[in-house]
Amino acid sequence: xxxxxxxxxxxxxxxxxxxxxxxxxxxxxxxxxxxxxxxxxxxxxxxxxxxxxxxxxxxxxxxxxxxxxxxxxxxxxxxxxxxxxxxxxxxxxxxxxxxxxxxxxxxxxxxxxxxxxxxxxxxxxxxxxxxxxxxxxxxxxxxxxxxxxxxxxxxxxxxxxxxxxxxxxxxxxxxxxxxxxxxxxxxxxxxxxxxxxxxxxxxxxxxxxxxxxxxxxxxxxxxxxxxxxxxxxxxxxxxxxxxxxxxxxxxxxxxxxxxxxxxxxxxxxxxxxxxxxxxxxxxxxxxxxxx
Numbered sequence: 687x688x689x690x691x692x693x694x695x696x697x698x699x700x701x702x703x704x705x706x707x708x709x710x711x712x713x714x715x716x717x718x719x720x721x722x723x724x725x726x727x728x729x730x731x732x733x734x735x736x737x738x739x740x741x742x743x744x745x746x747x748x749x750x751x752x753x754x755x756x757x758x759x760x761x762x763x764x765x766x767x768x769x770x771x772x773x774x775x776x777x778x779x780x781x782x783x784x785x786x787x788x789x790x791x792x793x794x795x796x797x798x799x800x801x802x803x804x805x806x807x808x809x810x811x812x813x814x815x816x817x818x819x820x821x822x823x824x825x826x827x828x829x830x831x832x833x834x835x836x837x838x839x840x841x842x843x844x845x846x847x848x849x850x851x852x853x854x855x856x857x858x859x860x861x862x863x864x865x866x867x868x869x870x871x872x873x874x875x876x877x878x879x880x881x882x883x884x885x886x887x888x889x890x891x892x893x894x895x896x897x898x899x900x901x902x903x904x905x906x907x908x909x910x911x912x913x914x915x916x917x918x919x920x921x922x923x924x925x926x927x928x929x930x931x932x933x934x935x936x937x938x939x940x941x942x943x944x945x946x947x948x949x950x951x952x953x954x955x956x957x958x959x960x961x962x963x964x965x966x967x968x969x970x971x972x973x974x975x976x977x
Contacts, residue, residue, distance in 0.1 A: 687743050687887060687888045688714050689714055689715045689740070689742045689743075690707060690713075690715070690741060690743050690744075690887065691716075691717040691719060691736075691741035691744045691745070691783075692718050692744075692747065693744060693746045693748040694724075694747035694748030694749065695720055696720035696721065697720075698843050698844075698846025698847075698848065698876055699788065699841060699876050699880065700720075700747035701845050701846075701876075702843055702844075702845075702876035702880035703884065704716065706880040706884055707884060710881075710884065714742070714743075717739055717741060721748070723735065725770075726748050726749070726765075726770025727766055728770075729772070729773035732773040732774055733776065733777045733780075735777075736778065736781055736783070737777065737780070737781065740783075741783050743783060743784045743786065743887045743888075744774060744778055744783055744784070744786070745786045745883055746771065746785065746787045747788050748766075748770075749766055749767050749770075749771075749788070749818075749821075750766040750767050751814075753792070753812065753814040756812065756814040757812060757814075757937050758936070760816070760817065763813055763817040767814075767818050767820065768817050771820075771825060772824035775787075775824050775825050775827075775828040775833060779828050779829055782832075783832070784890075785825055785832065785834065786834045786836060786887050787835050787836065788836050788837075788838060789822050789837045789838075790814075790815070790837060791839035791900075791940065791943035791945060792810060792811070792812065792815035792818060792940065793808040793810050793815050793818055793819050794806065794815075795810070795811050795940055796939070796940020796941040796942045799942065800946075801945055801946035802898070802944065803948065804895070804946070811937075812937035812939075813937065814937060822835045826895065826896070829894065831894055833894050834886060834892070834895070834897060835897065836883060836886065836897050836898070836899050837897070837898050837899070837900075837945060838874050838899055838945075839871050839872055839874055839944075839945060840871045840872060840873045840900070840901075840910075840943065841876060841879070842876070843876030843877060843971075843972075849910065849911075850914055853910075854918065854972065857914070857918050862924050862926055863911060864928045864933070865907050865928065866927075866928060866929070866933055867908035867909070867927030867929070868906065868941060869906060869907055869930055869939055869940070869942075869943070870904050870905070870941065870943065870944060871900075871904060871943035872901045872902065872943070872944055872961055874961070874964075875965065875967070878901065878959065879899060882955065882958065886899075889953060889954075891953070891954075892954075892955070895949070897949050899947070899955075899958060900944075900947070900958060901964050902957070902958055902961060903960045903962070905962075908925060908926075908928075910965075914965075917966070917973070
């Protein structure tokens with residue numbers, strides 16, 4: 687890999703990927719593109735940029751991520767997460783580039799009771815999930831030899847809106863927090879996922895297709911919030927468990943978002959650490975982020 691293009695480089699994950707590439711001693715030439723330069727809403731512009739820059743590998747961290755807004759703006763979400771990703775895949779096919787595309791646990795319905803395998807059927811519960819399935823299908827269909835879909839879950843990190851950041855902010859303003867305790871998933875730190883994506887991007891031996899990359903283990907939103915409070919030096923007992931039915935949102939969420947990592951391991955890629963260890967490692971970059 688000599689020339690890497692990062693789409694969505696000004697976002698939470700894309701920024702982490704760009705930072706990881708910058709500090710990589712074997713880093714290629716990096717083209718870090720924000721929406722001002724690569725906007726998935728405009729497929730013609732996407733194709734034109736890829737033809738001009740001709741990267742060897744594209745890592746796509748761009749996308750519509752406003753899950754609840756997608757319920758009333760599904761056409762717009764699909765334009766980005768479906769049609770825009772299709773344009774990326776078409777461009778990569780034309781110039782012979784590999785595409786590493788980031789997807790989500792929301793492609794599943796959450797009815798499983800064991801970690802979802804990479805080949806498990808997708809059954810999204812909401813518009814956001816449907817738009818992400820469309821993007822996955824475009825990558826896998828147009829790039830059967832050079833397309834990689836990486837599903838992750840419960841993402842957090844510095845420089846973006848996420849659950850951990852919200853809990854840090856609310857601890858200082860609420861005496862008690864009610865947090866959902868019947869949805870299970872693996873919190874995933876961008877600081878761990880970013881180098882994983884770069885490792886896959888340069889792993890030419892890894893077969894194309896779907897991979898899962900998340901933090902190890904599982905917890906609930908309530909359990910994650912309690913760990914955040916503990917790290918803040920606050921009483922975790924101030925976080926009270928509630929069922930998801932007591933906190934209705936426009937978009938339905940899967941109750942179980944734990945993903946299996948069999949293909950990641952089979953490709954010889956470095957496993958992700960346990961979510962709690964990752965949160966502790968991430969804490970210095972998060973602790974001062976209360977706004």
